[in-house]
Amino acid sequence: MSAVALDQPVRAAVADPYNWNRIKRLDRVGLVITVLTVVVAIFWAFPIYWALVTSFKPEQDVVRPGIELWPERFTFEAYTFTLFQTKIGIWYLNSIVTSLAVTFLVITMSAAAGYAISQLEFPGRKLLWWMILASFMVPIPALIVNHFVLMSQFKLINTWLGVILPQLIAPVTVMIYKQFFDSVPKDFREAAVIDGATELQLLFRLYLPMNWGITTALSIIAFIGAWNAFLWPFLVTTSENMFNVTVGITQVTDAFGVKYARQLATAILAGLPVALLYLIFQRRVTQAIMLTAGIKG
Amino acid sequence: MASVELTGISKRFGAVEVIRSLDLNVADGSFCALLGPSGCGKSTLLRMIAGLEQVSEGNIQIGGTDVTFLPPAQRRVAMVFQSYALYPHLTVRGNICFSMSLAGMKKADQNERADKVAKLLQLEQLMDRRPAQLSGGQRQRVAIGRALVRDPEVFLFDEPLSNLDALLRVQMRLELAKLHLNLKTTMIYVTHDQVEAMTLADKIVVLDKGIISQAGTPLELYNAPANRFVASFIGSPAMNFLPASLISAEGKSLRLGLAGKSEITLQSKQAASAAASKPKEIGIRPEHVRLLDPDDKAAALKGVSSVIEQLGNTTYVYVDTEAGTMIVEGDPALSLSPGTNVGIGIDATRAHVFGAGGEVV
Amino acid sequence: MLEKRRSQTATALILIAPFLIVYGLLFVYPTVKMIGMTFTDAPLIGSGEWVGLKNYYRLFSDRLFKVAFWNTLYFVLLTVVPSTILGLVIALGVNRLKGWWQSAVLAAFFLPYILPVSVVYRIWNWLLDSQFGLFQYPIAYFYGQNVPIFRTLPLFMPTVAWVTIWWLIGFNVLLFIAGLRNISSEIYEASELDGATRWQQFTRITWPLIWPITVLVATIQLILQLKIFDQIYLFSIGGRGDATLGMVQLIYRAAFQKNQGGYGATVALVLFAIIVIVSVLQYQLLRARGEK
Numbered sequence: 024m025s026a027v028a029l030d031q032p033v034r035a036a037v038a039d040p041y042n043w044n045r046i047k048r049l050d051r052v053g054l055v056i057t058v059l060t061v062v063v064a065i066f067w068a069f070p071i072y073w074a075l076v077t078s079f080k081p082e083q084d085v086v087r088p089g090i091e092l093w094p095e096r097f098t099f100e101a102y103t104f105t106l107f108q109t110k111i112g113i114w115y116l117n118s119i120v121t122s123l124a125v126t127f128l129v130i131t132m133s134a135a136a137g138y139a140i141s142q143l144e145f146p147g148r149k150l151l152w153w154m155i156l157a158s159f160m161v162p163i164p165a166l167i168v169n170h171f172v173l174m175s176q177f178k179l180i181n182t183w184l185g186v187i188l189p190q191l192i193a194p195v196t197v198m199i200y201k202q203f204f205d206s207v208p209k210d211f212r213e214a215a216v217i218d219g220a221t222e223l224q225l226l227f228r229l230y231l232p233m234n235w236g237i238t239t240a241l242s243i244i245a246f247i248g249a250w251n252a253f254l255w256p257f258l259v260t261t262s263e264n265m266f267n268v269t270v271g272i273t274q275v276t277d278a279f280g281v282k283y284a285r286q287l288a289t290a291i292l293a294g295l296p297v298a299l300l301y302l303i304f305q306r307r308v309t310q311a312i313m314l315t316a317g318i319k320g
Numbered sequence: 321m322a323s324v325e326l327t328g329i330s331k332r333f334g335a336v337e338v339i340r341s342l343d344l345n346v347a348d349g350s351f352c353a354l355l356g357p358s359g360c361g362k363s364t365l366l367r368m369i370a371g372l373e374q375v376s377e378g379n380i381q382i383g384g385t386d387v388t389f390l391p392p393a394q395r396r397v398a399m400v401f402q403s404y405a406l407y408p409h410l411t412v413r414g415n416i417c418f419s420m421s422l423a424g425m426k427k428a429d430q431n432e433r434a435d436k437v438a439k440l441l442q443l444e445q446l447m448d449r450r451p452a453q454l455s456g457g458q459r460q461r462v463a464i465g466r467a468l469v470r471d472p473e474v475f476l477f478d479e480p481l482s483n484l485d486a487l488l489r490v491q492m493r494l495e496l497a498k499l500h501l502n503l504k505t506t507m508i509y510v511t512h513d514q515v516e517a518m519t520l521a522d523k524i525v526v527l528d529k530g531i532i533s534q535a536g537t538p539l540e541l542y543n544a545p546a547n548r549f550v551a552s553f554i555g556s557p558a559m560n561f562l563p564a565s566l567i568s569a570e571g572k573s574l575r576l577g578l579a580g581k582s583e584i585t586l587q588s589k590q591a592a593s594a595a596a597s598k599p600k601e602i603g604i605r606p607e608h609v610r611l612l613d614p615d616d617k618a619a620a621l622k623g624v625s626s627v628i629e630q631l632g633n634t635t636y637v638y639v640d641t642e643a644g645t646m647i648v649e650g651d652p653a654l655s656l657s658p659g660t661n662v663g664i665g666i667d668a669t670r671a672h673v674f675g676a677g678g679e680v681v
Numbered sequence: 682m683l684e685k686r687r688s689q690t691a692t693a694l695i696l697i698a699p700f701l702i703v704y705g706l707l708f709v710y711p712t713v714k715m716i717g718m719t720f721t722d723a724p725l726i727g728s729g730e731w732v733g734l735k736n737y738y739r740l741f742s743d744r745l746f747k748v749a750f751w752n753t754l755y756f757v758l759l760t761v762v763p764s765t766i767l768g769l770v771i772a773l774g775v776n777r778l779k780g781w782w783q784s785a786v787l788a789a790f791f792l793p794y795i796l797p798v799s800v801v802y803r804i805w806n807w808l809l810d811s812q813f814g815l816f817q818y819p820i821a822y823f824y825g826q827n828v829p830i831f832r833t834l835p836l837f838m839p840t841v842a843w844v845t846i847w848w849l850i851g852f853n854v855l856l857f858i859a860g861l862r863n864i865s866s867e868i869y870e871a872s873e874l875d876g877a878t879r880w881q882q883f884t885r886i887t888w889p890l891i892w893p894i895t896v897l898v899a900t901i902q903l904i905l906q907l908k909i910f911d912q913i914y915l916f917s918i919g920g921r922g923d924a925t926l927g928m929v930q931l932i933y934r935a936a937f938q939k940n941q942g943g944y945g946a947t948v949a950l951v952l953f954a955i956i957v958i959v960s961v962l963q964y965q966l967l968r969a970r971g972e973k
Contacts, residue, residue, distance in 0.1 A: 052879065053777065060774030061786060067847070068789040071796075073815060074804045086813050128699075136700035144686055145693035151701075158708060160960035164908045164929045165949040168725070168936045169711035169718070175726050191703045210405035213372050218419035218470070219393030222692040228422070232409040251797040253911045254929070258937065269797040273915055283807055290803035294796040301795040305788065308795070312852060313859050316901060 078102070078287040085283045101288035111289060113264055114271035121186045121256075121267065122249035129193045129245050130238060137200025138226045142212070155194045163192060167258055174259055181265045186256050190249055196241055199314050203234045240311035243304050247297045268293040322383025322396070322473040322506060323348040324369060329378035331364055338364050339530045341378070346523070351500050351507045353521035355514060355553070361530040362510045363478060369508060370399050370476050383473055398467030399476040402483060404459050406451035406466070413447040416465050437469045457488050464499070477509040481516060493519055514554050518542070526550050548678035551603050557636060559603045562643040564673070566599050574673065574681075576602060580642035582620045586668040588681055599681045601674045606649040608670040611637060611656070612663035619663025621646070626658055639664060718946035725942040736947035745923065746948065749931040752838065756909050756927060759842035761902045767846065768853025768898060769891070775854060776861045787858070791851035798848070802915040805844045831916050837925050841912050853898050860894035861887070900963035907956055928952045
C-alpha cells in the first residue's frame with residue numbers, strides 16, 4: 024500500500040518528460056510575475072520619489088513643461104524657506120511633545136494593565152477584560168463631539184494635553200501585552216518568586232525585560248500613530264502655534280501661494296520622522312502592525 | 321542544612337484530591353527522590369515544599385521551623401526547574417545574581433558570591449553569555465548555580481534532567497551526585513525515571529495517585545517491593561508478572577499453580593496466613609529466570625523465543641509462554657534464534673507473590 | 682493564602698488605576714454622554730433642551746445624511762474590495778522574491794502606509810495638479826486637455842479611493858505575506874510531485890489556506906473606511922464639500938460648523954451602531970471559520 028503511494032509521484036516526476044517541459048515553461052511564467060512585481064513596486068514608490076525630486080528643484084523649473092526625472096538645477100531653497108520662514112519648527116515641537124507623551128503614557132498604562140489582567144487575581148478582572156474586548160469595536164471618530172466637549176470643559180482646547188488625552192484610549196496595546204504576558208511560561212514566575220521577587224519586581228525585572236522587543240515594537244507604532252493623527256489634532260487646535268505638523272501643513276497654504284516645491288518640502292519634512300523610523304526599525308514596525316491586526320508574527 | 325518534615329499533607333484542586341494525608345520525613349543531608357508516573361502528585365508535593373502551592377491540609381517543617389504559611393522566598397529553599405527557567409534577558413551572571421539583586425545586595429558582594437559558585441560549577445568562561453547561547457548541559461549548570469548561590473538549606477529539583485539527551489543525562493547525573501557529596505545539603509528530587517532515582521538517591525519515595533506507595537533505600541525497593549506497583553515501576557526491563565492460583569498453603573510455604581499446569585512452591589513474605597490474602601500473581605525479575613532446555617525438569621514453563629535483544633554485556637530474550645510474554649536475561653554470548661522452543665526456570669527464592677489488590681503476600 | 686490574594690488585589694489596583702481613569706473618563710463617560718446628547722438640541726458647547734427622538738426623525742429627512750451615507754458606502758466599495766484583491770496579488774508576487782529584493786520591494790509598497798495623511802494628500806495633489814501635475818500628461822494625451830480631477834465630481838470619489846488604496850495597500854500586503862509564510866513549503870513540494878499546475882496550486886492550496894486572512898483584511902479595511910474623513914476632507918478643500926460628504930464629515934459639519942451638538946452626536950451614534958454591527962459580523966465570520 025505505502026510502497027505504491029511512494030512510487031507514483033516519483034515516476035510522474037522522473038519518467039514523464041512532458042512534466043519537465045512544463046516545469047520549465049512555468050519558470051518562464053514565474054519570471055514574468057517577478058518582473059511585473061518589481062515594475063509595480065517602482066510605480067508604487069514613484070509618487071514619493073517624484074515629490075522628493077520636485078522639492079529639490081527651483082520653483083521656475085517645477086512649472087516648466089516637460090518631465091524632468093532628475094533636477095537639472097539642484098537647490099535647497101524650498102527647504103531653507105520652509106524651515107526659516109514658516110512655523111514648521113513650532114509644529115514639529117508640538118508633534119514631538121504630544122507624540123512622545125502619547126507613546127509613553129499608552130505603553131506604561133497598557134503594560135501595567137496588561138500585566139494585572141494577565142497575572143494577578145483581583146475582583147472584577149474578567150469584567151475589565153470583557154470591557155476592553157468590547158471597546159475594541161467602538162470607533163473613536165464617533166466620539167469626537169464628546170471628546171471636544173470634555174476637553175473644552177477642562178479648558179484644554181489648544182493645549183498639548185488636549186491633543187494627548189483622547190489619543191490614550193488603546194485597548195489593543197493592553198490586549199497585546201496581556202497575550203504576551205500570558206505566554207511567558209509559569210516557571211519563570213515561580214523561579215523569580217523563589218528568588219524573592221515582589222509583584223512589582225516581577226513586572227519590572229522579569230515580564231517587561233523579557234518582552235522588551237514587544238515594548239519597542241509597540242512604542243514605535245504608537246509614536247507613528249500619534250505623529251500621523253489628523254482628525255483629532257485638527258479639531259482641538261485652532262491656533263497656528265498649537266498645530267501638529269500634519270495639521271499645520273494642510274492649514275497654512277496661503278503663505279506659499281502655488282509654490283509647489285515649498286509645499287512638497289514641508290510635506291517631506293512632515294513625513295520624514297516616521298519614514299526614518301520605519302526604515303530603521305522595519306522588522307519591529309511590521310511586527311507591531313501584525314500584532315495590532317491580531318496576528319502573532 | 322535542614323531536615324524536611326511533612327505531616328498530614330493533603331492537596332485538593334477543587335474536588336480533585338491530588339495528595340491524600342501524606343507523611344514524609346527527609347533527613348538532614350539526605351538525597352530523597354520522589355518517584356512516580358506523571359499525575360501521581362510528585363511535582364505538586366515538591367511545589368508545596370517550595371511554597372509555590374498552598375497545602376489544603378497539614379503542616380510542613382523545614383529545619384524544625386513551621387513554613388506552611390511562609391512565602392517561597394523565606395523558606396530557604398532553592399529550586400531547579402525542568403525547563404531551567406533561566407531568565408532569557410539576563411546573562412549567566414545576571415541569572416545567578418538575580419535573587420541577590422532583588423534583595424538589594426551590593427554589586428561587589430553579588431559578584432563575589434557569583435564567582436565562587438561559577439568556579440564550583442566551571443561556569444567562569446560563560447558568565448557573560450545569555451541562556452540562548454548555552455548548550456543544554458551548560459544551562460543545567462547555570463540553573464544549579466542560580467540555586468546554589470542562595471545558599472539554601474534544601475535543594476528542590478523538578479525533573480531537572482528530562483530535557484537532556486541520553487548521553488548528557490548520564491553525565492549530569494554524575495555531576496549531581498558529586499555535588500551532593502560535596503555540599504551534603506538536603507536534596508529533594510522529583511523524577512519519573514527510576515534509573516535516576518536509583519542512582520542518585522539514598523531514599524526513594526514512590527508515589528501512586530497521591531499516596532506513598534513505598535519509601536526506602538533503592539535496594540529495599542528493588543529487592544522487597546511492598547506492592548505490585550513498586551515492583552513494576554522499579555527495575556529495567558520491568559518485572560515479569562505471571563497469573564497464579566493458590567493450590568495449598570502450609571504456614572508460610574505456598575504452592576501455586578501457573579498456567580500450563582506447572583506448579584511452583586515458594587515462601588510468603590508475610591507472617592500471617594498467606595492463604596487469606598488470595599495470591600493472584602507472582603512477579604519475577606528477568607535476571608532471576610533462566611533459559612533451560614524445554615525438556616528440563618527444572619523448567620517451570622515452556623515457551624517459544626521471539627525477539628532477542630543483544631546488548632553486549634547481557635542479552636534479553638522475549639519468550640512467549642502460556643502465561644504470557646516473559647523477558648529473560650540470558651548469557652551475553654547466548655546464541656539463540658527466534659522461534660526456538662525453550663524452557664524457563666524460575667528462582668523461587670527471588671519471586672514475589674501479589675494478592676488481588678496488588679499487595680505483596 | 683488570603684493575605685497573598687489581598688496583596689495581589691492591592692498591586693492590581695495600583696497597576697490598573699491609570700488605565701481605568703483614562704478609560705472611564707475618555708471612553709465610557711463620553712460614550713454615555715453622547716447617547717444622552719442625541720435626545721437634546723444641545724449646541725457643541727453647553728446644554729440643550731430634551732427633544733426626544735427629534736434628532737432621529739431628522740436623520741431620515743436630512744438630504745445631507747443620505748448623501749453622506751451613500752458616499753460612505755460608495756467609498757467603502759471603491760476601496761475595500763480592490764485593496765483586498767490587489768493586496769493579495771501583490772503579496773503573492775512579493776512572496777516569490779528572496780532576501781534583499783524582497784525587503785526592498787516590500788518597503789516600496791509599505792512606505793506610503795507609514796506616511797501621515799496630509800503628506801499623502803500633498804504628494805497626490807501635486808501629481809494630479811490640474812496645471813502642472815505629472816499625470817496630466819497622459820490625461821491630456823487621451824482626453825485632449827487637462828482635467829481638474831478633484832473639481833470633477835464623478836472623478837472625485839474614485840480618485841480619492843485610488844489614493845487611499847495607494848496609501849494603505851502596504852498593510853494588506855503585509856498581512857497576506859504573513860499568511861503566505863505560514864503555509865509550509867512542503868505542501869507546495871508535495872503538490873508539485875502530485876503534478877499540480879501553478880494555477881491549481883493557487884486555487885487548491887493557497888486560496889483556501891489564505892481565506893481567513895482575506896476575511897481579516899477585508900473587515901479591518903471595512904471598519905477603517907467606514908470612518909473615512911481625512912482624505913475626503915483634504916482633497917475637497919475649496920471644492921463642493923456637500924456632494925462629497927462622508928459620515929464622519931457630517932458629524933464634523935453638524936457639531937463643529939453648524940454648532941448642532943445634539944444632531945452631530947446622533948449621526949455619530951448611527952455610525953457607531955453600523956461599525957458595531959460590522960464588527961460583530963466579522964467576529965461571527967471568523968468564529969464560524971474556527972469551528973469548521
